[in-house]
Structures are given as structure tokens and as C-alpha cells.
Amino acid sequence: MQTEVAIAVRGLRRSYGGTVAVDGIDLDVARGEVFALLGPNGAGKTTTVEILEGYRRRDAGDVRVLGVDPAAATADWRARVGIVLQGTGEFEELTVREVVQHFAGFYPDGDDPDKVIERVGLTGKARSRTHALSGGQKRRLDVALGIVGRPELLFLDEPTTGFDPAARQEFWELIRDLAAAGTTIVLTTHYLDEAEALADRVGVIAAGTLVEVAPPSRLGDREAAPATVSWRTAEGGSEQTTSTTPTALVAELAERFGGEVPGLTVTRPTLEDVYLRMIGHR
Template sequence: MSEHGAERTEKLAIDVQGLRKRYGDVTAVDGIDLAVRHGEVFGILGPNGAGKSTTVEILQGHRTRDGGEVSVLGADPGSGGRAWRSRVGIVWQDESAPAELTVQETVRHFARYYPSPRDPDEVIDLVGLDAKAGSRVKALSGGQRRRLDVALGVIGDPELLLLDEPTTGFDPAARRQFWELIRLLADEGTTIVLTTHYLEEAEALAHRLAVIAAGRVVAEGTPEELRHRFGSEATVEWRERDGTPRRERTPAPTRTVVGLMDRFGGEIPGLTISRPTLEDVYLRLTGRPEREDAR
């Protein structure tokens, strides 16, 4: 690696350049570049089959790559040893906790795998399971089990937390409680990378986003930057004097409103102006709708 490349990698928690992965004749990841800064929450969006989970699995060191350079916390995850793995927390899509143990037993058991774990009781409280500490895992609700998965992901006090579809199956209330937990971890300085199908979740949590389609990054930036770059048209709605509703899509909504004010001689009946949402941008970039129940 060049001196410039080494300096770049040192400044980043994750540095991915030209990542490629094939499964037989299918190209799952086709030259992805990612740069995740220390301490930020980075979201990866994309439809099913876009390459999100494959990318995260490579970052975790649980899947090999066919090409490209990958640095996670300064090391190649393909050859990262035990010390490196202790710095990376992972929350899988599927549950990993043994069903017969209690919450407290499970967290204490996993804590033994790490050289400098967080206090198990503190972590149980952190994820909101203190009232369920003595309950067996099999007796927990789906949302509570997901919280336990997060507890197991953070018990080692990781510098980096990788979350693959962390709130799939959550009801809206449980999802928002989970968001508060992620914000708390981010405030503590944890770097967080999450894949998600939920556009509202990405906008609520991520400092920056990468949108992946067909194994490539098609856009990257803050939610606001993506809306500005790829959702330039606003929608102006009003009612004519006879009550007929009208709508106009325009890149210059102020000009449209000024013209309407001149025509109406002042107040514009039923005026509303709506800007493109992140969902509008996502659909434009990927060219396909996203299903909330998709995996």
C-alpha cells in the first residue's frame, strides 16, 4: 500500500476499494468503494440481491472476496486475528443466543470471549432488558431477542458495530426504541454500519448513506445531499378559484408560487409545497419499489 493509501486508511474505520464477489455466474458485488469515518453511523441501502449483506459479511471477515482492497480498523478482515475480531461487534440477521439460557447467563457467557468486555449487567440495562435478566431466551418476544442480539454485539466493547437488517420484524414502537439504543452507542463513539430496508430508519440514524444497486454504489452522501442531488423537483399543489385541485412538479417551486400569487392577487388557496423524500430518491436510484417485509 502506498504512503498516501496508508494515511487514508488510518483516518477511516472502513476503507473499501474495488470490492468484488461472484457466486458462480452471478456477480453479487461489482467494484464497490466505501469510506466510513471513525465514530459515524453509516447506512447501506439497496433492494434484495443488491449486494448489501455480502458486503457486510466481507467486512466481518466471514466471507471471502474475489477482488479489491478492504481495510477494517486497519486490518484486512480476511486475515484478521482474534485481537482484531474482539474490536468488531456483529449483530446477525438471525438470532444467535441459546434458547435455554437466561438473558443474564447468555450475556455473561459471551463476555468471556473478550479480553476487556463491558460489564454484563450494564449491557443488559443498556439494551433495556434489565427486567428480563432472569428470563430464558426462548420466552422473550421478537423485539426483546433482537435487543439481546445487540447486547451480544456490544458486550466486547467494540470500536465498530456491524448491523445487518437490525430491525426486521420489529413493530414501529420497538423500532423507535431500538433507534434510541443505536444513538446512545453512537454518542459513546462507536462506529456503526447498518444495512436496512427501512428508509425512515436510514434517515433517522445515518450520518451518511450509500445506495447499492446491482452490486454497485449508485449514490453516496448525507440524506440531505442525496435529496438535493437526485430529487431536485418539488411538488406545488393548490386549488383554483372553482375548487379544482392542481399540482405541478417543478425544480423551481419559488418561481411557481410567485406566478400563482400574481394570478390570484395574493393568497393562494390550499397551497402546499412538498420536497422529494429519501424514499423518492431511493426509488429513482434503484428503479424498483422496496417491500417492508423483504429480507
């Protein structure tokens, strides 16, 4: 396997009784990439990620994560992988620093707890007991526990579920900082705006099949899709049309109105539009 590939999957299959959960998935994730895996509940997303994490066996296929088959993972391999679940656990009576220090001891080269706490923006809460943290702060603690082992690869499962808009934006900045430092990140989320904001590429799973993998802006040929152009008419009404050449249409409208086009909007299909079409076809 090439060193620039963090995850390489070929022909991955997994069934539960007579139900096929994952049906022949092929996937590569590059080192340093932020990759978002999208799919409805029951599509095979969780099974796929758990196989990559080494927590679930596969029926068939070849899987290499950081060059190792996760089904035969050693403690050394696990130390190179960070996992942030939807909830890491409860440590009500321990302080933030005590929890991070405790987890750092699980790794042969654990990071400095105070540096990790600073990195996730919890320095001001280092001496606070975890039961006193807000939901967003607890999520930051989850990430601290996921990165305290200095992982090369980090799995994030629905990282901002239940966050308010401000907390989500702060968390996104943390993920961007981790990616900028070279950490490979695999993200599962139901928030399409989150995938678009963070991911270099997204993959859509439906009915156990990987439908498409592409950068968010190009998924489902979004860039080439007809745009909807709308504007206000001289009589005060509204008009809209679809066009494969929206720039030319806007120029024509500008000439017609003698400059600014009132109420002008130009929109292409959103990532959500494309995603819903993809999973609807399955």
C-alpha cells in the same frame, strides 16, 4: 490508512462462478459514522458486508477494516468488531443476564453485563428467560451480545425487521445512543425511513456496483430536485405544479389568496423515490 477512517475499500470484487456479485467497489466509512448500505436482494450488499466482517473471501481489491485486512483477521481484531445478525441464536432456558455474561467471557475486555443490559433497556428483564421476551426485547438482547465486547465498529443486519412502529422508534434511540458514544455503525436495511432517520450517509448498491454515496438528504440531488406544490383552488378543486423555486411560488400564491394558501403542500422526491430510480436504472 488514516486513523479517522474505520473502513477503506478499493476495487473490491467477488464472483460466484460466472456471476459477478461485487464489481469494483470503492468505499470509505469514517470513524464514528452511521453508514447505511441499501440495495435490493441480489445486488451484492450481503457479500460486501460479509467481506468486511471477515466471513467471506474476496477475489480482488484492497480492504482495511480498523486498519486490518479482515481476510487475515486475528482474535484481537474480532474483539474490536461487533456483529448483530438477523438472529443471533436461541437460548430459551437461559436468562438475559446469563446469556450476556456468557458472551462477555469471550472477550479479553468484556463489558460489565449489567451495564450492557441497562444500556439496551433490558434491566427489568435481566432475570427473565429469553423465551419469555417479546420480539423487540429479543432484538435488544441481540444488540447486547453485539456490544458486550466494547466494539469500535458494529455491523447491524436488518435490525428492525418485524418490529411494530413503537418498537422501531425505541430501537432507533438505542442506535443513536451507541453512535453518540463513538461507535462506528454499518447498517443494512430495506426500510428507507430507517436509513433516513439514522444514517449520516447512505450508499446504494445495484448489480454489484456502488451507484452513489451521500447524506440521505442529498442522495440523487434530492435537495435540487423540482418540488411539487399543490393547493386548493377558490372553487374548491385542487391544483398542483412542479417548480425549481417553490419558495417564490408559495409567496406568489400567498399574495393571490391574501394570506394562508388553502391545502398547501410542498414536497420533494423522497429517499424512496430516489432509491427506486437508482436501482431501476440498473
